[in-house]
Amino acid sequence: MLLPYLSSRVVFPLAEKLSVRDVRSRVRAINRDLATPWVEREQRNRLRLAQIVQWAQHEIPFYRDLFSRLRFDPVKILRDIRYLNNIPVLTKADLLEAGDRIVHPDAKLHLNMQMSRTNGSTGASLPVYFSPAAKDESAAVTRISQEWVGFGPSDQQLHISSELPGEVPRGALREEWWRRAATNRISVECASWSDENLQALWKSIERHQPFLVQGHPSTLFHLANFVKDRNLPAKGKFKVFVSTGERLGDGHRATIEKVFGCRVANRYGNAEFGIVAHERFFPPADETGTDSDVSPADATARHYLQIMDPCVWVETLPSTSGVSGPLVVTSLVNYAAPLIRYATGDESRVIKGRAGVYLEGVEGRVHDVVLINGVRYSTSFVQDVLSRHMLVTDFQFVRSGGESLELRLALHNPRDEAAVRGHVEQIFGPGAVALGFVSRSQFIRVGRQQKFRYVVDV
Template sequence: MSKALISYVLYPLVERQQKRNILPKLAQLRAFSALSREARSQAIQQRLAEMVAAAAATVPYYRDLFQAIGFDPERLAKDSAYFQDIPYLTKDIIREQGERLLSESCDRTGLHVRKTGGSTGPSTLIYYDDEALDWTAAANLFVLEWTGKKRYTKEAHFSSEFPEEIPWRDRLRESIKCITLNRVNIRTADFDDASLENILRQLQRTRPYSVQGHPSTLYTLALYAKRHFATPQSLFKVFESTGEVLDGKQRDAIADVFKCQIFDRYGNAEFGVVAHSEFPQSSHLKVLDFMVWSEAVAADTQNEIVFTGLRNAAMPLLRYKTGDLGDLVRVDGEFYITNIAGRIHDMVRLGNRQYPTHYLQDLLDRLGGIDEFQLEQVGPERCLLRLVLAPHADPEQIQQRVTAWWGEHVALEFVTFNDLKRVGWRSKFRHLVNTPVAEELGS
């Protein structure tokens, strides 16, 4: 039996065993997309009114806010423009309000937590109930169909290689997931020639239909392959960019070397994937209007993307300012995001090896007890690592683990959020502070 057939049969069985409800929601999304534009618009406005009414009734923060500003949720059902009377929500408000943003009607013992990446401010915790989590999974399967990928088609997923042994329960869970999705995990750490050669060999061996990963990783791999291949090789048909901004130079290099179609996506911890290119090589990402209500607010020379979640009743985020810059355009009645200026990952050198910051972020997230981190290249092979620890964290244990990983190449400093350095628009946070040394490494 082929792996594709095994995945096709296994997925609904695992879904039922884990008490998930993803495939029925995928069917709903397909049916919804087939509706007329007018019918979809009416359904979305009704859903928005329902989310706001539920937030007013069950979420302490919104109940108090609406009372203070005199906002009447019932008016929204008749006038969607009235929605703009609700003040914007920000990461700072989410951190300040905490559990007051959770619905009183949700089962808090069964909530799932997601952590924002910290590219637009200190990391923030977002909570999902089972229903909302299933919607995000269904939306992901739905947009993958735009790339020509079926649920059971082989995919390669680039993920970070952890320097320590992963617990066997986690390994077993991941193995089941990979079999169910017909997925191959390709572990990455640094970008030296040996590591890049290993990635290419895995792609040559597995021949996936699609590859999902950071564009900076695939771009570096493309440059390496161009130097070592006599002619370009088609190792996969589709590259789906995720996790950071895909620029034109990266897009062209990846497509040229690997002879593949390029699809881009936009998503975050707050809502999951919410925009995706419908067609290869398109820089316009279609907004998933069944998942979010989209707006844009003027911010200097660009607009800031604003979303309202339509599927997470446990933690409704109304008029949430993402911190990401981009243009929201309407084409034939459909909304698209373009010119995105979101997360950028940098390169840092530790010893004689060069790492992308998203790899270090994955490692520190798995370590736990760290609310935020920032790097500063203080020498050609040495970095200062600033850590903001969670209240329960053990500084000594964290110091031991970090020293075991990178030794004298990392100097550790425990700080508060106020000690982190800000750069650029609205003091936007970056994980690597560009010092003269860091700029020389990147040139």
């Protein structure tokens, strides 16, 4: 595998230099942190937490006003971590209202800030900003998470993404080429779970036989059933599947592992922070000196996701039912646009171990399947397509007996209605679904806890 090895050793450093990035040194620094005994590392992380909160108090307009009203003293976090609870949880609604006041006033003028947009999976879509250092940190965490599942410099990875309609800008194509070449990455697009698309996806996996496949677990689950129903030889085509973007259920994990003969790794991340936690196949050495009975080997056996604790501070709020509670995350590295005690919209439980801290699974938005003109689409695909032009904040399919399917859309700006109609027709065809333009308050919630679902029956 000389070519992938050269890509990792030659093309990546070249791309890093041309784009003025510094990912490799961040990989080394984070790995040094993670090799520090947990008792010492936890104290260091608490110091980083106090430092970024103190920075925000003096430098970020939104937090300067908030902490002034609260009379909040960040230094007290070092004496008692419970003092952090005096900072109210930041929601997406708060972030939308704050706007640029969450960003350092000089950052957009003097730094090459990266803007990404949340996909609306747990609330309205909104922009978030990364400083160059935070962007490098996120890329470094991605490389470390791959090391945790055995991915090496001579291995290839295949990413399954949604097939987006329309022409891709030349600049984006050039940037994607560099990304693929530098990271031994193959990108395969999949628009739906039709037999034709699943066949094309399987042909790509057979042809490349990558070490690692990454994508939505629902797509790999449907692919597993596709190859199993046709008695296709599937074992050994890839070694690891990394599940992203959706909740990974035990049934999907078992089917994927059985059909493909691979290991499955769960990961949790989002647009606001990058990768927050990742399952780890090769745990570090056990440690003593803590009051936890969860060893690194125990965490691996239980499929816990190890939190990237040098980069994020993660809490779970008390739950009214069950063991999981709302996930709240603070960035320890994004000084230009810090998110402090930010509610991600997902639920989990933080577990303290002897060598780190973990998430016990993640409960979040469940993606559904919708049938349009005889073709099965994942709502994750619909989400990717609709969020591409940044016009739609959220959507919901409403099915009623004997009537056509209705797609309800909430827009950032009502004047974009005609453009969005055109995008939807481009995806599904004219008249395939009835469109309704609504506010987010008009989406239907279901169940005892009034959960949001992408597809509801009325």
